[in-house]
Each structure stands twice: as structure tokens, then as C-alpha cells.
Amino acid sequence: MWRGGKYQFLPFAVTVAAIVMTNLLTGILVGLGVSLLFILYSNFRKPIHQVMEKHLSGNVMRIELPPTVSFFNRAAMQKALYGVVRGVTVLIDARNCDYIDPDILDLLNDFKNVTAKAHGVEFKSIGLKERYGKFGEQEVVFADYSSREVQSSLKPAEVLEILKAGHERFLRGRPLVRDLRRQAGATAAAQFPIAAVLGCIDSRAPVEHIFDLGLGEAFVARIAGNVARDKMIGSLEYACGVAGSKVLLVLGHTSCGAVRASVDLKVAGKKASEATGCDHLDDLVAIIQGSIDSTQLKDFSSWSDDRKRAFADEVAQKNVVNTISYIRENSRILDRLVRENKILMVGAIYDVNTGKVTFL
The missing domain is CATH 3.30.750.24 (STAS domain)
Structure with a gap:
């Protein structure tokens, strides 16, 4: 009763008050009536x-x-x-x-x-x-995961629809009920993910949450700026070419720190290592800067913050498109799988403000 809140005591309080103000029989009848109304209210307020x-x-x-x-x-x-x-x-x-x-x-x-x-x-x-x-004996918590049979039966377009449906659940705040502990045991021996996602390391863009995915349902590779070069492409080749994933999604996002920094460094004419002291950022920033049109940066320092953010978001979108092109140009197996309609390679942008994914 305590967990139900103070209002759970209302019928009792009314009954006692009615007995004190009238008589025992009348008070009990009043209490029964209030209890009945209380039950009806509780059922209508929170229905099945x-x-x-x-x-x-x-x-x-x-x-x-x-x-x-x-x-x-x-x-x-x-x-x-x-x-x-x-x-x-x-x-x-x-x-x-x-x-x-x-x-x-x-x-x-x-x-x-x-x-x-x-x-x-x-x-x-x-x-x-x-x-x-x-x-008790027959209670079974529903545990769903991708098996070999599920993976092989799905077409690439169906997998993409599964990702979109999962994202809609994320937006509505209605994720699937999963027993992750049981999923861990069920997928321990082998994995058959239906999709591979290349995303950014940004903490605000957790792929499994955004698409409401469980254990064993997707390969997720994350790197600042969601860029792809040899080692990353190797992971994606394994995911789709060996392990059988049907969709390769490159996911960028708005307000990307890596993209914004790449724009600022481009304007300043500096290297990332020079500005930050991080020796391994230069190559990554150079890749992202390949999506920046320098002719659009005239009078950049006088731009408003909103205009700078909008420009960086445009660069993030171009970066996704360029990443997909680079993957296809530099991976024979992934390009072949796309041409043979065995996988879909798609891009998308996640809005960190609204939580919405826009597919490109």
C-alpha cells in the first residue's frame, strides 16, 4: 500500500470519518461506496x-x-x-x-x-x-536474437525496415522488451548480426539505442567522424562479406565535434597535432576536410554561431556520402555485394537535438 502512494489510504480515511460523523453502519456503507469508486477510478486511469x-x-x-x-x-x-x-x-x-x-x-x-x-x-x-x-514453472522471459535462420531469411530491404522500425520505437520511447542476460547466453556460441553500422564515437549517438537493437543483432564500428580507411573497411568487409550482414549503414550526426574541429582547422590553416598536441588526429581530420568546399568559407570568422553549426552539419552529411563512395571504390567485395543486391549500403544523419535519424 505504501508503494501505491498516500491516495491508497483515502477509502480507509473516508470510512473512519464517516463512522465518526454518523454511525457504524452508515460509515461502513460510505466506505464501501468510496472503495468501489476508487477501484473504478484506478482501472480507468491506468487501463491494460x-x-x-x-x-x-x-x-x-x-x-x-x-x-x-x-x-x-x-x-x-x-x-x-x-x-x-x-x-x-x-x-x-x-x-x-x-x-x-x-x-x-x-x-x-x-x-x-x-x-x-x-x-x-x-x-x-x-x-x-x-x-x-x-x-512459476512455465514462466519464460521473451528473448529475441538473430540466429542463422533469421539472418539468412531476411532480404536487405527487410533489414533496413527493421532498423527504421527500431528507430521509430526509440523515438516513441517504446523499446522492445528484452532479457539481455538470456540473450547473452543465447548468442555466446555464435553471432549472426543482420546489419553493420559505421558510426561516430560521440557519446550522444549510441547506435544500439537509436535503432533499438539487442545483443548479436548488429556489428557496430565507431570512430571519430565515422570515416573509413583500410582497417575500418576490413572490419566492414568481414561483417558483410563473411558474417552475412545484409545492410551497411554509415551514420553521421549533427553537432559533430570532429567535423566542427576539422572546419575550424581548415579555416585557421593548422594541423590537428599542432592545435591539440594529439599526433594521431592529423590523418583523421584530413579525411573529414575532404568534404569541405573551401570556396564556401569566405568571411567564415564573421559568421554567426548558427550559420557555422549549419555549415558543419552540411559537411557531416557530405562526409557520410563521401565515406560510402570511398568504401565502394576501395572494397571490391563490398562493391560487388551491393551490385549483386546482396547488401544495401546506405547513409544517415542522426540529429542529437531531436533524436531523429534522416536516411540519405
Whole structure:
């Protein structure tokens, strides 16, 4: 009750007050009425929530239970369960639930043991084991990961759509439910990632989060400025040419420090090692500066900060395009895989302000 907040004590307080101000019988009746209204309010305020999730191995209907599930929720729960079509997995998410009416538990148990099997629906749950023993032995937390069969069955265009769908979940704040510990065990023996992503080391652009990816689903290579030269290309060749990834995504981002520094150094006519004391930055900066049109830098020092940021973002986009061109020009196997339609090589820009990815 304490976890539910102070309002959980409201029916009790009203009952006591009614008894004091009237009599015992009237007070109890008033308390029962308030309790009933309180239950109705709780159910309408936080109803059962359904989310259809598209995992790599199939669709999962996740049914999120509110903190209190009473007999008033039976009709909604029954409609949700019996509306699931054959081949879909039902995942009951009870992690935020404090109380489930016995009638609802019986409904879930009957569906799990009888109806789900008859209709070709798989029943899984999270959070029921701790409180309700009847679900303990068969509770299975849904763990999805890319297997050899999943990887080989997907076409490059389908993988790209999976990345886009994952990004939409990221934008909505509705990531897939995953048991990462179980995924770790499931992918320990082998990995079959469906995509390879070349991104920047910027801490604000975490690829796995941006595309809502689990363990074993993508190779992620990160370097300042998301540039590619021999060693990086070798990693990408392995990812797509040997390990079977179907999409190679080059992901740049706005407000990139490496790009902005490359622009500033270009204007100042200095090397990165001279300006920073970092001896290994010169080659990296030189690559990024290949995407800068020097003719556009006239009167750069007089530009406003907004104009400078906008220009740097334009350079970041050109850098992505140039990186893709460089990879294809310098990797025979990746270029061949693209020409044979065995992989897609695409570019995108992640906006660190809005969290949105724009595919180029």
C-alpha cells in the first residue's frame, strides 16, 4: 500500500470519518461506496495496455498490466487475449503490477494451458513468477536474437525496415522488451548480426539505442567522424562479406565535434597535432576536410554561431556520402555485394537535438 502512494489510504480515511460523523453502519456503507469508486477510478486511469512488437523471429503482443488488475478488467483482458491471431506470442508484462484479482489469474491460467495451445499462440510472462506460483514453472522471459535462420531469411530491404522500425520505437520511447542476460547466453556460441553500422564515437549517438537493437543483432564500428580507411573497411568487409550482414549503414550526426574541429582547422590553416598536441588526429581530420568546399568559407570568422553549426552539419552529411563512395571504390567485395543486391549500403544523419535519424 505504501508503494501505491498516500491516495491508497483515502477509502480507509473516508470510512473512519464517516463512522465518526454518523454511525457504524452508515460509515461502513460510505466506505464501501468510496472503495468501489476508487477501484473504478484506478482501472480507468491506468487501463491494460497492448503493444504489438515486431521481433526478428516474429510478432509479440505485449500486454502491460496496470498496478491494480481487478475483476473490472476481465472483459478487457479477455478481449486482448482472444484477439491474438495464430503464430503470435502473447507476453504478459506484470512487472509494474501490485495486485491481480484471482478471477484474472484464473483467466490467464486457462488461456495459457488450454486456449493458447489450441489457437497456436505461445504464452509467456514477466513478473508473474515472483507473486503467483502457478506461473512459476512455465514462466519464460521473451528473448529475441538473430540466429542463422533469421539472418539468412531476411532480404536487405527487410533489414533496413527493421532498423527504421527500431528507430521509430526509440523515438516513441517504446523499446522492445528484452532479457539481455538470456540473450547473452543465447548468442555466446555464435553471432549472426543482420546489419553493420559505421558510426561516430560521440557519446550522444549510441547506435544500439537509436535503432533499438539487442545483443548479436548488429556489428557496430565507431570512430571519430565515422570515416573509413583500410582497417575500418576490413572490419566492414568481414561483417558483410563473411558474417552475412545484409545492410551497411554509415551514420553521421549533427553537432559533430570532429567535423566542427576539422572546419575550424581548415579555416585557421593548422594541423590537428599542432592545435591539440594529439599526433594521431592529423590523418583523421584530413579525411573529414575532404568534404569541405573551401570556396564556401569566405568571411567564415564573421559568421554567426548558427550559420557555422549549419555549415558543419552540411559537411557531416557530405562526409557520410563521401565515406560510402570511398568504401565502394576501395572494397571490391563490398562493391560487388551491393551490385549483386546482396547488401544495401546506405547513409544517415542522426540529429542529437531531436533524436531523429534522416536516411540519405
